[in-house]
Amino acid sequence: MAVISTQGVEKIYNPGKIPVKALKGVSLEIAEGEFTAIVGPSGSGKTTLLNIIGGLDRPTAGYVEVGGVDISGLSDNQLIDFRKDHIGFVFQAYNLIPVLTARENVAFVMLLQHRSAQERNARAESLLAAVGLSDKMDKRPAELSGGQQQRVAVARALASKPSFILADEPTANLDSASTANLLDIMYRLNQEEHITFVFSTHDQRVIDRAKRVVTLVDGKIDRDEVRG
Amino acid sequence: MMIWIMAWRNIWRSPTRSGVVIAAIALGVWAALALTGFATGMMKSYVKSAIEQSVSHIQIHEPGFTEDYEAKYTLPDVAIVAQVLDTTVEVQAYSLRTVVSGMAASGQGARGVMVKGVDPEQEAAVSTIPEGALTAGEFLPEMRGNAAFMGSALAQKLGLKERSKFVLTFQDEHLEITSAAFRVMGLFDSGNTPYDEATLYVRRSDLNRLLQGGPEGAGQAHEAAVLLKDVGAADQVAGQLRAVLPNLDVQTYREIAPDLELYESQLQNVSLIYLAVILLALVFGIINTMLMAVLERVRELGMLMAIGMNRGRVFAMIVLETLALGLLAAPAGLVLGYLTVSYVGKYGIDMSGYSEGMASYGLAQVIYFEVPLAAYWQMGAGVFVTAVLASLYPAWKAIRLQPVEALRAV
Ligand SMILES: Nc1ncnc2c1ncn2[C@@H]1O[C@H](COP(=O)(O)OP(=O)(O)OP(=O)(O)O)[C@@H](O)[C@H]1O
Ligand SMILES: [Mg+2]
Numbered sequence: 001m002a003v004i005s006t007q008g009v010e011k012i013y014n015p016g017k018i019p020v021k022a023l024k025g026v027s028l029e030i031a032e033g034e035f036t037a038i039v040g041p042s043g044s045g046k047t048t049l050l051n052i053i054g055g056l057d058r059p060t061a062g063y064v065e066v067g068g069v070d071i072s073g074l075s076d077n078q079l080i081d082f083r084k085d086h087i088g089f090v091f092q093a094y095n096l097i098p099v100l101t102a103r104e105n106v107a108f109v110m111l112l113q114h115r116s117a118q119e120r121n122a123r124a125e126s127l128l129a130a131v132g133l134s135d136k137m138d139k140r141p142a143e144l145s146g147g148q149q150q151r152v153a154v155a156r157a158l159a160s161k162p163s164f165i166l167a168d169e170p171t172a173n174l175d176s177a178s179t180a181n182l183l184d185i186m187y188r189l190n191q192e193e194h195i196t197f198v199f200s201t202h203d204q205r206v207i208d209r210a211k212r213v214v215t216l217v218d219g220k221i222d223r224d225e226v227r228g
Numbered sequence: 229m230m231i232w233i234m235a236w237r238n239i240w241r242s243p244t245r246s247g248v249v250i251a252a253i254a255l256g257v258w259a260a261l262a263l264t265g266f267a268t269g270m271m272k273s274y275v276k277s278a279i280e281q282s283v284s285h286i287q288i289h290e291p292g293f294t295e296d297y298e299a300k301y302t303l304p305d306v307a308i309v310a311q312v313l314d315t316t317v318e319v320q321a322y323s324l325r326t327v328v329s330g331m332a333a334s335g336q337g338a339r340g341v342m343v344k345g346v347d348p349e350q351e352a353a354v355s356t357i358p359e360g361a362l363t364a365g366e367f368l369p370e371m372r373g374n375a376a377f378m379g380s381a382l383a384q385k386l387g388l389k390e391r392s393k394f395v396l397t398f399q400d401e402h403l404e405i406t407s408a409a410f411r412v413m414g415l416f417d418s419g420n421t422p423y424d425e426a427t428l429y430v431r432r433s434d435l436n437r438l439l440q441g442g443p444e445g446a447g448q449a450h451e452a453a454v455l456l457k458d459v460g461a462a463d464q465v466a467g468q469l470r471a472v473l474p475n476l477d478v479q480t481y482r483e484i485a486p487d488l489e490l491y492e493s494q495l496q497n498v499s500l501i502y503l504a505v506i507l508l509a510l511v512f513g514i515i516n517t518m519l520m521a522v523l524e525r526v527r528e529l530g531m532l533m534a535i536g537m538n539r540g541r542v543f544a545m546i547v548l549e550t551l552a553l554g555l556l557a558a559p560a561g562l563v564l565g566y567l568t569v570s571y572v573g574k575y576g577i578d579m580s581g582y583s584e585g586m587a588s589y590g591l592a593q594v595i596y597f598e599v600p601l602a603a604y605w606q607m608g609a610g611v612f613v614t615a616v617l618a619s620l621y622p623a624w625k626a627i628r629l630q631p632v633e634a635l636r637a638v
Pocket of ligand 1: 013014022040042043048049106
C-alpha cells in the first residue's frame with residue numbers, strides 16, 4: 001500500500017512576478033517500507049517535492065495523499081497536527097531545540113502528542129540507544145558532533161511513530177565517517193523496524209545505499225529505478 | 229511544564245540581554261516603590277504634623293464661629309463641653325482656646341496674626357508646638373504682664389527677640405478696637421513657615437480679659453481642640469459628641485482641613501501613577517528584547533512548527549519567556565524596594581538641605597518612607613500585566629512565520 005501518493009504535482013514559486021516552475025507534474029507512489037533516495041542536480045526540485053509531501057508547502061496544482069489523506073484539503077493548523085502525528089522530519093541542519101538535552105528533544109514530540117511521562121522517557125531512551133547515543137542522552141545539541149546531532153534528529157523523527165521519515169539532505173553537513181554511520185542506522189531501522197525513509201541527497205555514497213532512486217531533472221521525474 | 233523549562237532556558241541564551249531587561253524592570257519597580265515611599269512619607273508627615281501641631285483630631289465650635297471667626301461666637305457653655313470631654317474615654321486630651329485675629333505691631337512693622345489664647349498645660353497636651361517646636365525661652369510662663377509665644381519667623385519680620393515688647397491690636401466682643409502690650413517670652417519654629425509667620429500664642433486668661441473688658445467672661449473659649457487616643461476613632465467619637473452637644477459644630481480633622489483629606493485619599497493613587505509611568509517606559513524595552521529573541525530564532529521556530537508544535541504553543545512559549553523575565557525582575561525589585569523603604573522608614577532621609585523650601589510648604593525636614601502594603605502586590609501585578617502585554621507583539625510575529633520560509637531563512 002502506498003503511504004505517499006502524488007499525482008501531477010506542480011509548484012510555481014512567485015506566481016505573477018518572475019515565476020519559477022520548480023515542479024512540472026510529478027506523479028510518484030511510495031510504498032510502506034521503502035528506502036528511497038530523491039536525487040538530481042541542484043535546483044531540480046528535490047526540496048520542493050519533499051516539502052510538499054511533508055505538508056510543509058502546498059502544490060500549485062496536482063494532488064498529494066499521505067497515508068490515505070488528501071493533505072491539500074487541510075488548513076495550516078490541521079497540517080501542523082498532521083505533521084506531528086504522521087511525518088518524521090530530519091532536516092539538513094537546525095533539527096534540534098538547542099536548550100533541550102538529547103533525551104528532552106526526543107521526548108518533546110511525544111509531549112506534543114500528550115503521551116505519558118513514563119512512555120516518553122522509556123521511548124526516548126530506547127530510541128537514543130537505537131541510534132547509538134545511550135551515553136549522550138543528557139547532552140545538549142551544542143555538546144554533540146554534527147553526526148551525533150543528526151542521529152538524535154533521526155531518533156526524534158521516530159519518536160512520534162510516524163508513517164514515514166522525510167530527510168532533506170540529512171548528510172550534507174557530515175564527514176564521510178558520520179555519513180556512513182547515519183546511513184547504517186537508517187538502513188538498519190528500515191530493515192528491522194520497517195520504517196519508511198524518503199531522503200534527498202547529492203552524495204553518491206548515499207545514493208549507492210538506496211533501494212530505490214528517483215531522479216529529478218528540471219522539476220520532472222527523469223528516472224525511477226528500483227534496485228535488487 | 230516542558231514549555232516552562234524551555235522558556236526558562238531560552239532566556240539564559242543571551243544572559244547579558246536578559247540580564248539588562250531584568251535589571252531594568254527590577255530597577256523600575258524599586259524606583260516606583262522608593263518614589264511612593266517618599267511621597268507617602270512626605271504626605272503622612274504633613275498630615276501628622278498638621279494634626280499634632282494645630283488641627284488635632286476633633287474641634288468643637290459654636291456654629292457661627294466656623295463661618296466668620298468673629299469674637300462673639302464663643303462656646304455657650306464651656307463647662308459642659310469640658311465635662312463631656314472629661315468623661316469621654318476615647319479622648320486623650322483637649323485644649324480650650326480663645327481665638328481672635330489681630331495685628332501685631334513693633335517698631336519695625338505690623339503683621340496680621342491669628343491669636344490663640346490657651347491654657348499652657350492643656351495646650352501642651354494636644355499640640356507639639358509648646359514643647360517640640362520651642363527654640364527659645366518658655367511657653368507662656370506665669371508672670372505679671374501679658375506673655376506671648378511667637379513663631380520665630382514672625383519675630384524676625386517684626387524685628388523682635390526674646391523678652392521684646394510689642395503691641396497686639398484686635399476687635400473685642402463689643403466691636404471696639406483694643407490694644408495691649410505683650411512680651412515675647414518664647415519663640416517656636418514648627419517647620420511650617422506660613423504657620424509660624426501668622427500664629428501667636430497667648431494665655432487664654434489674658435486674652436479673655438482684654439476681649440471682655442470685664443471679668444464675667446473669664447472662662448470663655450471659642451474652640452475645643454481634642455486629641456484622641458486613636459485617630460481611627462475620629463468619626464465615631466465625633467458622632468458621639470454631636471449627639472451630646474447637638475447645638476455645637478463638631479468637626480473631625482478631615483472636615484477642618486480638607487487638604488489633609490485630599491492628601492490621604494491621594495496616597496492610594498500616587499504609587500499607581502509612578503508605577504504606570506515606569507512600566508510604560510519598560511514596555512518598549514521588553515518588546516524590543518523579545519522581538520530580537522524571536523528574530524534570531526526564526527529557523528528554530530520554523531523547525532518547531534514543522535515537527536508539529538502548534539501556533540498556540542509557540543505563542544504561549546514566547547509569552548512565558550517574557551513572563552519569566554518579569555517573574556525574575558519583580559521579586560528582585562520588590563525586595564530591593566522593601567529594604568529601601570524599611571531602612572528609610574526607620575532612619576529617615578534628611579531633607580534639611582532643601583528644608584527651607586520644604587518648610588515653606590509646611591513639610592517636614594526628615595522624611596520617613598512608607599509604602600502601603602497594597603502597593604507591593606499592585607506592582608507585582610503591574611509587572612505581570614506589562615510582561616504579558618509586551619509579549620503579545622513578538623509572540624504574534626513568531627506565529628506568523630511559515631515553517632518552510634523560516635527553515636530557509638539565513
Ligand atoms: N521560495 C522560493 N522562491 C522562489 N524560488 C524558489 C524557492 N524555493 C526554491 N526555488 C526555486 O525552485 C527551484 C527548485 O528548488 P529546490 O530547492 O527544490 O531544488 P533542490 O533540488 O532542492 O536544489 P538543491 O540541490 O540545491 O537543494 C530552484 O530553481 C529554486 O531556485
Ligand atoms: Mg534542496
